[in-house]
Every structure is written in C-alpha cells, then in structure tokens.
Amino acid sequence: MSVQHYYPSQFKQQASDALANQTLRSNFRGAMDYLQQKRKDAFSDPQELAQLREHAENIRQRCLSKLPQLLEQLEKNCQANGIQVHWAEDAKQAQQLIAELIQSQGATKVVKGKSMVTEEIELNQHLEGLGIECVESDMGEYIVQLAKETPSHIIMPAIHKNKQQVADLFKQHIKDFDYTLSVDKLIQTGREALRTKFKQAEVGISGVNFAVAETGTLCLVENEGNGRMTTTVPPVHIAVTGIEKVVEFLSDVPPLFSILTRSATGQHITTYFNMISGPRRAPERDGPSEVHLVLLDNGRSQAYADEALRKTLQCIRCGACMNHCPVYTRVGGHAYGTTYPGPIGKIISPHLQGLAQTSDLVTASSLCGACEEVCPVKIPIPSLLQRLRHDAKLPAAEQTPSLKGQASAASWTEHTAWRMWAWLSTHPSIYNWAMAVGVKLAKYLPMPMGEWTRCRNKPELASQTFHQTMKRRASKSVTRSATGGAR
Amino acid sequence: MSQTGLRIYPSKPSKVYFYATCLLDLLDPDGGIAAIELIEREGVEVIWVEKQSCCGQPAYTSGYQEQAKTVALSQMALFPEDHPIVVMSGSCAGMMFKHYPHLFANDDIYADQAEAFAERVFEFSEFLAHICRAKLHDQGPLTSVVLHTSCSGRRELGIHASSQALLSQLDKVELKKAEYESECCGFGGSFSLRHSEISQAMVEDKARHLQGSGASYLVSADWGCLANINGHLAYRGEASRFNGQHLASFLWQRTKGAKA
Numbered sequence: 250m251s252v253q254h255y256y257p258s259q260f261k262q263q264a265s266d267a268l269a270n271q272t273l274r275s276n277f278r279g280a281m282d283y284l285q286q287k288r289k290d291a292f293s294d295p296q297e298l299a300q301l302r303e304h305a306e307n308i309r310q311r312c313l314s315k316l317p318q319l320l321e322q323l324e325k326n327c328q329a330n331g332i333q334v335h336w337a338e339d340a341k342q343a344q345q346l347i348a349e350l351i352q353s354q355g356a357t358k359v360v361k362g363k364s365m366v367t368e369e370i371e372l373n374q375h376l377e378g379l380g381i382e383c384v385e386s387d388m389g390e391y392i393v394q395l396a397k398e399t400p401s402h403i404i405m406p407a408i409h410k411n412k413q414q415v416a417d418l419f420k421q422h423i424k425d426f427d428y429t430l431s432v433d434k435l436i437q438t439g440r441e442a443l444r445t446k447f448k449q450a451e452v453g454i455s456g457v458n459f460a461v462a463e464t465g466t467l468c469l470v471e472n473e474g475n476g477r478m479t480t481t482v483p484p485v486h487i488a489v490t491g492i493e494k495v496v497e498f499l500s501d502v503p504p505l506f507s508i509l510t511r512s513a514t515g516q517h518i519t520t521y522f523n524m525i526s527g528p529r530r531a532p533e534r535d536g537p538s539e540v541h542l543v544l545l546d547n548g549r550s551q552a553y554a555d556e557a558l559r560k561t562l563q564c565i566r567c568g569a570c571m572n573h574c575p576v577y578t579r580v581g582g583h584a585y586g587t588t589y590p591g592p593i594g595k596i597i598s599p600h601l602q603g604l605a606q607t608s609d610l611v612t613a614s615s616l617c618g619a620c621e622e623v624c625p626v627k628i629p630i631p632s633l634l635q636r637l638r639h640d641a642k643l644p645a646a647e648q649t650p651s652l653k654g655q656a657s658a659a660s661w662t663e664h665t666a667w668r669m670w671a672w673l674s675t676h677p678s679i680y681n682w683a684m685a686v687g688v689k690l691a692k693y694l695p696m697p698m699g700e701w702t703r704c705r706n707k708p709e710l711a712s713q714t715f716h717q718t719m720k721r722r723a724s725k726s727v728t729r730s731a732t733g734g735a736r
Numbered sequence: 737m738s739q740t741g742l743r744i745y746p747s748k749p750s751k752v753y754f755y756a757t758c759l760l761d762l763l764d765p766d767g768g769i770a771a772i773e774l775i776e777r778e779g780v781e782v783i784w785v786e787k788q789s790c791c792g793q794p795a796y797t798s799g800y801q802e803q804a805k806t807v808a809l810s811q812m813a814l815f816p817e818d819h820p821i822v823v824m825s826g827s828c829a830g831m832m833f834k835h836y837p838h839l840f841a842n843d844d845i846y847a848d849q850a851e852a853f854a855e856r857v858f859e860f861s862e863f864l865a866h867i868c869r870a871k872l873h874d875q876g877p878l879t880s881v882v883l884h885t886s887c888s889g890r891r892e893l894g895i896h897a898s899s900q901a902l903l904s905q906l907d908k909v910e911l912k913k914a915e916y917e918s919e920c921c922g923f924g925g926s927f928s929l930r931h932s933e934i935s936q937a938m939v940e941d942k943a944r945h946l947q948g949s950g951a952s953y954l955v956s957a958d959w960g961c962l963a964n965i966n967g968h969l970a971y972r973g974e975a976s977r978f979n980g981q982h983l984a985s986f987l988w989q990r991t992k993g994a995k996a
C-alpha cells in the first residue's frame with residue numbers, strides 16, 4: 250500500500266492544488282464553520298474561558314518547566330505499575346523499537362487507536378514493509394487509510410471528505426457494502442468491518458493524551474470506543490507519546506481534558522476517557538498482559554532548549570488553531586505536508602523536520618492571530634512564527650541554541666534590501682524625498698505588478714504624500730511652526 | 737503591559753503626537769487631515785513630527801528583527817515629550833504597543849524605554865472614543881456602512897470595539913455587519929506576495945462578504961487591509977463608492993459641520 254505523500258517543501262504547489270479543488274474547499278469551509286460554532290457554544294462565558302485558559306497555560310508551563318524530572322518520575326511510576334518504558338530519540342529508533350516489540354510476539358496483525366505521533370514516525374509504512382498489517386481503528390483514520398492518504402486534521406482526520414466520498418471508498422473496499430449516503434449506516438458499516446480487526450489483532454497501539462508522572466497513568470481521550478478496544482482486547486498494548494505530554498499530578502488532568510474537548514469539538518467531555526495504569530493483574534479477567542510505553546523525542550528537546558520556543562510544547566492537540574485559521578480553512582491539512590498541519594504545525598514541524606524543509610510554512614500566515622486567540626493553553630503562535638521566520642533567514646546568535654536548518658532560507662538580496670529599507674527609514678529627509686518622488690512616478694509603474702496584481706489593481710497612490718500635505722497645511726497656518734521636526 | 741480590553745485610559749491630554757504611518761503617507765493624506773481635524777475639534781493640539789517614517793513592522797514580520805529594531809529606535813527618539821502618540825492604523829499601533837516591548841525585552845538599555853513608549857501609543861479610533869470620549873453629531877443623509885476591522889487592531893488592541901462605538905454614534909448611519917467579520921482579509925504584508933494564491937482566496941471571500949452586507953460604504957481603521965480590499969474591488973471593476981475609506985474620513989465627512 251503506497252500512501253499519497255505530501256511534503257512541506259512543496260507547500261506552495263500543494264496549496265495551489267487544494268485551492269483549485271472546489272469540493273475540498275467547500276468541505277473544509279462547512280466543517281470549520283461547524284466546529285467554530287461548536288467551540289463558541291461550549292465557551293459561552295468569556296470570563297470563564299479566560300480563567301480556564303490561564304489555568305491550563307499555567308499547568309502546561311509548570312509541567313514543562315520540570316520536564317526532565319517529571320519524565321524520570323513517570324518512568325519510575327510506570328515501571329512500578331508494570332508498564333515497560335522505552336525511549337526513542339528519533340523516528341527511526343521509534344520505528345525499530347516498536348517493530349521489535351511486535352516481532353518478539355510473533356505478531357502480524359496490529360490495530361492502532363488514533364495516534365498522531367505514530368503518523369509522525371510513519372509507523373504504518375514501516376510495519377507494512379515488515380509484513381505486519383496495521384489497521385487504523387479510529388473511523389476517520391480508517392477512512393483515510395482506505396483512501397491511501399494521511400490525516401488532514403489531528404482530531405478529525407477525514408474532515409476533508411464528504412459522505413459521498415466515504416460511501417464511494419466503502420464501496421470500493423468493503424465487501425457486501427449496501428451503498429448508502431446515510432451517515433449512521435456508513436458508520437455502522439465501518440464499525441462492523443473494524444470489529445473483526447479488533448478480534449484478530451495480536452497487538453494494539455495507541456497514543457497518549459496525558460501521561461501522569463505522579464501515578465504512572467496513561468490517559469487517552471476518544472469518542473468511539475476504539476481506544477478502549479485497542480488498549481484492552483489485544484494481549485499486548487504499546488502506547489506511544491511525545492515526551493512533552495507528561496503532566497505532574499493526576500489533578501492536572503481534569504482541567505486540561507475539559508478545555509481540550511471543548512476547544513476541539515465543543516464537547517464538555519468525550520464518550521470515553523481511558524486511564525491506563527498497567528497490564529492485567531490477577532484476578533482481573535481482561536486487559537492486555539503486557540503494556541509498553543514508548544517516549545519519543547524527535548526534535549522536541551530542541552524546542553525545549555529555547556525558552557521562547559519551549560511554549561510550542563504546551564500544545565494539547567485540540568486542533569482549535571486549525572479550525573479557526575483562514576489559511577487552513579482554505580487549503581486543508583494535506584497542503585502542509587506535515588503530520589501536524591495548520592498554525593500549530595507551522596511551529597512544531599520545524600523542530601521535527603528542520604527549517605530547511607519548512608521555511609515556506611512559517612511564512613504562510615497573515616499573522617491574523619486567530620490561532621492564538623483560541624488556543625486553550627495560550628501558545629503565542631504568531632510570535633513564534635516571527636521568531637522562526639527570523640531563524641530561517643539568519644544564523645543563530647551566540648547565546649541562543651541553533652535550530653536544525655537555521656539560516657537555510659538566507660538570501661543576500663533580501664537581507665540587503667531590508668538593510669537599505671532600514672537605512673532609508675532612518676534618514677528622514679531622504680525618505681520623504683523618496684516617497685514624494687514615488688507618488689509622482691506611481692502612474693508609470695508597470696501593470697501587472699508581480700504577485701500583487703494577481704487579483705488586485707496596483708495601489709492608487711495619492712498625488713502628494715501626507716508629509717507634503719502637512720507642509721502645505723503648516724505654511725498656511727500661523728499657529729503652526731514650519732520648521733518641521735518636533736513642532 | 738496592559739492587556740487588551742483591560743487598558744486603563746488616561747484623561748484627555750492637551751497635546752498629542754500624530755503618527756501617520758507609511759501607508760497613509762502614500763495612499764491617503766486626506767484621511768490623515770480628517771483625523772487631525774477630528775482630534776483638534778476635541779480641543780487637543782496635534783503635533784506633527786515630520787521626521788517620522790515607518791514603524792518597522794514590515795521588517796519585523798519578515799524575520800529581520802535587527803532592521804526592525806533600528807527603525808523602531810529611530811521612531812521612538814522622535815517623540816521625546818510625554819504626550820500620547822495617536823497612530824493611524826491598527827497594525828502599526830499594535831506593532832508599537834505590543835511588539836516594541838517584545839523586540840527590546842532583553843535589551844539592557846532600551847527595554848524600559850520601549851515599555852514606556854508603548855504605554856503612550858493609542859490607535860486613532862481608540863483615542864477618539866476612549867480618551868476624548870468624542871460626541872459625534874451626524875450631519876449627513878441617511879446611509880449605511882460596513883466596518884472592516886484589521887486583525888492586529890482587533891486582537892492586539894481591541895479597536896474594533898472603539899470603531900464600532902464611534903460609528904454607532906452617527907444616528908443617520910446604519911452600521912451593517914458582514915459575515916465572517918473577524919476573519920482576516922488576506923493582506924498580512926509580505927504574505928500577500930509570498931503566498932499570493934492563498935491571499936487571493938482570502939480577499940475574494942472578504943470582498944464578497946463585505947459587499948454582501950448590503951452597506952453603501954466600507955470603512956476601516958487600517959490602510960493595509962484597505963489597500964488589499966480596494967485593490968481587489970478595483971480589479972473586479974466593482975470599486976465605485978463602496979471603495980473603502982479610512983474611518984477618520986468617513987467620520988469627518990459626516991460631522992464636519994458640527995461642533996464638538
């Protein structure tokens with residue numbers, strides 16, 4: 250099975266293709282409108298929302314501030330609970346580690362509950378290469394897997410598809426499917442197909458929403474029950490998580506859970522909330538006999554090392570920034586070519602894949618701030634984008650840790666242009682002269698003017714600048730000084 | 737630094753500095769004059785500093801922080817007295833209010849200066865509504881208007897509320913609402929050039945929604961957005977009188993015969 254691949258370095262072309270796809274654009278607009286409304290309804294009291302966000306931000310910042318200690322504590326307490334803990338520095342190590350765990354069971358059939366981190370390490374493709382079947386058990390992920398695609402949203406992986414497209418996929422892939430456009434019947438069909446897979450699976454793989462250091466508990470947020478099935482039916486459960494998902498106390502979980510689900514889908518709680526605290530114990534009659542936890546770095550400690558960029562790791566993966574982003578709404582998740590799309594993807598992906606691959610992503614924002622406005626843990630996404638834009642263009646200062654791919658988008662001409670601009674802007678008499686000449690010559694500017702006139706006429710400049718206008722105004726008025734300068 | 741919506745406003749000063757912004761300088765001198773007339777009518781003396789150029793935002797958002805800092809320092813030096821600085825655009829005011837302190841946060845010499853400067857920065861509609869508490873007397877015929885708010889103005893300063901407050905004082909002007917009111921118009925400075933196709937999709941939608949409001953006039957307190965939206969309306973041959981103007985121009989035209 251070869252999956253349709255998208256790349257962050259191809260962002261412009263992928264965005265262009267997405268913009269030309271009217272079905273895709275209308276699917277996204279509809280879905281995002283719906284999700285925006287759901288979130289709005291879930292937070293009807295702005296004061297309460299402000300308090301919740303502040304609280305959630307504080308929790309995440311406190312936990313991140315002691316991340317190394319909390320990870321050690323988590324490892325110790327998980328082990329005490331009978332969970333086997335493994336560490337992976339990068340995607341390759343994680344792939345190998347998980348594959349070995351599966352192969353040591355002699356297993357060839359795996360089910361996976363939704364886990365973006367296993368998308369990040371391209372686990373499915375790796376396992377397939379080893380002859381291991383890995384079926385996605387989240388309905389949306391199952392749909393995109395059938396379509397040989399990757400998720401286009403971190404919460405709603407198949408949000409780019411409408412029911413017609415899903416029905417067509419089922420017709421193609423599920424035997425005896427009685428063609429229908431009824432959403433209930435489509436879900437039922439998918440569930441029945443998946444039920445067989447759960448029964449056959451020898452290993453279940455899941456993600457983790459919160460890993461509690463205090464108790465060694467792994468929390469999993471979901472709506473379909475597939476997470477519960479994945480983590481309890483097969484005899485072995487492997488949980489995979491990025492190192493940033495650790496929280497200090499069990500009491501940190503409820504406020505984060507509540508703001509996560511309300512930000513994501515407008516739900517106050519989800520249908521299922523799993524707390525996994527180890528393998529089956531005697532005399533329990535169900536549950537896996539082995540539980541493994543894989544802790545993945547994959548660039549996260551690079552973000553951690555820098556005080557400003559560390560805020561990136563506050564993310565609790567609700568997807569609200571995507572749901573409210575005018576760019577994401579128009580191009581959809583695949584255009585980004587990264588596991589985590591949208592605003593949060595633009596600031597996480599440079600750490601995972603390097604700035605050389607992702608420098609187009611960090612500029613693909615009008616910095617409108619809608620993402621920061623809705624982020625439940627108050628990640629200052631626009632400021633971080635500005636920081637990454639800087640890092641993409643220029644080498645690191647001596648006192649700051651260097652990012653992978655720093656200065657990869659450096660351009661001598663661009664740098665020189667900005668230096669000239671700064672010089673001009675700090676030499677008032679020449680600046681004013683240049684602007685005055687500019688407005689005089691504007692009518693001779695060529696039309697079209699590059700990218701600006703793709704959909705706009707060239708700007709209509711005034712016949713004289715405001716500076717010139719004020720000079721005339723001053724000369725007419727006896728009460729005003731005509732000397733210029735500070736009056 | 738004050739938080740949006742929680743800003744404590746000083747009482748009306750006797751003098752203010754006027755910051756025109758580079759876009760207003762090039763595109764709309766009349767809007768600048770209108771703003772000065774409105775402020776002077778409130779009994780506040782307006783000081784024009786001729787040496788001003790640009791706030792530094794273009795370099796800042798493009799990743800050239802050193803160049804932005806150079807320009808920011810030169811601008812801060814031009815306003816030495818303790819008067820408020822009235823800025824004619826939400827995004828430039830946002831740059832000075834929010835990002836100057838951020839730019840110099842770790843600077844031993846200029847951090848305090850940038851903080852103090854930021855505290856004196858007020859966007860035009862914010863100044864007129866919250867500090868002058870201007871009472872506007874509408875002199876024009878019945879009409880309707882739709883307001884486009886800039887993202888930085890809205891999210892960094894909360895000035896969409898002050899623009900609305902001023903317009904709603906005009907008793908013969910119906911203030912219409914556009915769908916997706918708080919969504920970006922797609923300008924974003926260099927974004928409109930670097931990612932022009934996405935920018936195009938955004939401005940097309942924005943123009944459609946604004947026109948869909950059915951209003952006769954379009955106003956905004958930000959020339960970045962206006963250049964984008966007007967440019968697109970003109971491209972479609974639909975500019976006519978709906979062509980966006982600065983809030984100051986509209987307010988002055990409606991009230992110029994009136995007394996403060």
